Amino acid sequence: MKPPPFEYVAPSDLDEALEALADTSLETRPLAGGQSLVPMLNFRLAAPERLVDLNRIAELARVERTEDGGVRLGAMTRHSTLERDPLIAEGAALLAEAARFIAHPQIRSRGTVGGSVAHADPAAELPAVLLTLGARVHIARCAREGETGPRAERTLDLRELFLGPFFTALEPGEILTAVEVPAPGPGEGSAFDEVARRRGDYAIIGVAARVRLDDAGVCREAAISLVNGGATPCLMEEAAEALVGAGQMSGAIASAAAVGAETADPAADMHASEAYRRHLIRVLTRRVLTRAIARARTR
Ligand SMILES: Cc1cc2nc3c(=O)[nH]c(=O)nc-3n(C[C@H](O)[C@H](O)[C@H](O)COP(=O)(O)OP(=O)(O)OC[C@H]3O[C@@H](n4cnc5c(N)ncnc54)[C@H](O)[C@@H]3O)c2cc1C
Incomplete structure (x- = not known):
């Protein structure tokens, strides 16, 4: 099967992506690794009119240590990065251990942390593992009239995100920008x-x-x-x-x-x-x- 036709935009920064998602004249969805979304398009389980490709947005792909010693994973962090990154091995070893069970290397080299969490598949490894680690998710959308700055941001405890099978608290126009895992304590x-x-x-x-x-x-x-x-x-x-x-x-x-x-x-x-x-x-x-x-x- 081939996907239904859609418009395609590939912004190089987050504000541009948020702007494209805020335009409600077309039903728009973010495209991350495409490892769930593209099969859904091909099987006609989803038919968005426009895709906003997040793959060129460098700030979404960073893995960083947080001030309290935890790890912040940009939404576009690939599953394969979880397996190999030394910061993750040190600060969130459970993610590295579990990532090896996700599908096959080809899929892990494209699939992303943000995509897996936003997709909310109860059979996926990362959402469950991130719950165990007490993760929080960072979410952004384009600012509305009267709000200051180009974007509005909110943070949720991951437990508040999953509302049903393949259904989250993400609202239309929002992008999950990062997942933050607290530092492991002694013992x-x-x-x-x-x-x-x-x-x-x-x-x-x-x-x-x-x-x-x-x-x-x-x-x-x-x-x-x-x-x-x-x-x-x-x-x-x-x-x-x-x-x-x-x-x-x-x-x-x-x-x-x-x-x-x-x-x-x-x-x-x-x-x-x-x-x-x-x-x-x-x-x-x-x-x-x-x-x-x-x-x-x-x-
Ligand atoms: C053959 C095969 C086997 C697989 N086996 C496994 C497995 O064993 N375990 C497992 O966990 N997964 C498995 N997967 C799925 C894979 O891990 C996907 O990569 C993952 O579920 C989705 O990540 P993605 O980056 O590809 O997201 P995409 O497919 O690009 O997107 C998925 C959904 O999330 C939305 N989205 C993506 N990123 C964001 C964001 N930053 N903000 C808001 N919304 C966003 C999209 O609009 C879409 O609705 C498999 C996939 C295939 C094709």
Whole structure:
């Protein structure tokens, strides 16, 4: 299939892109890596009248350290950059670990962090992993009459972004400009794992975990999220609660895994039954928590 006809603009700065998106005379969408949008066009699942290509906007592709030691990923950061960038390896190692599970190298060299988050596919790795890391998203749109400056910006906790499957709090005319991940603290460890039918396929289930232990080895903070385990990328809050305050970790890991498997809301599809997905949630939660806690003990 070929895509329906559309106008194409390729601005070289963000304000120009925001201006093009603010013009509502045509239904307009940003184009990032095109790894989800182009198939959607070809299958006629989307038919925007104009595409605003973000690929020439240098400021959207920067990876930087933030003042508090975290990492700010420009929306156009490629999945392949997550695998290789030393700043990410140091400040958000979980992203590097999970990025290797996304599709194949060709797709990772084009697909972007902003595209993956804005697409809000519950089966995608990055939205879930970024939830575990407590990420915030930066969003911009063209300023309206009466507002000062060329653009208006807002920041959201990532948890507020995902409203439904493939549905976010992004409004027409808005561009997700960056994702910011807080610095890992002392005693923090994280891990990711997933099960897919073949390497590179979307996960049947994936689990990401982050824990923080105090000097006595007691868990003070935990976050666990699910890939393809619900209608949106989601945190398993009750499972994480089973860990906080625990010092005897093997029992707490087993409880968290059991609570996660019970409280999650996975669907059945042609790849797996609901019961098999619950089984995988239990097994993978146990596995990633064990690894995350071992890593936390060495930090
Ligand atoms: C064969 C194949 C296998 C894949 N397997 C996986 C997988 O295993 N795991 C996985 O996570 N993904 C997978 N993907 C999807 C891939 O990771 C995509 O790159 C990603 O979902 C979307 O990123 P993109 O940059 O390509 O966005 P695009 O396809 O360009 O855009 C996706 C959507 O987001 C919007 N958008 C893009 N950027 C912005 C922005 N900055 N602000 C606002 N809106 C924006 C677009 O308008 C569009 O609606 C696969 C893709 C293919 C083709």
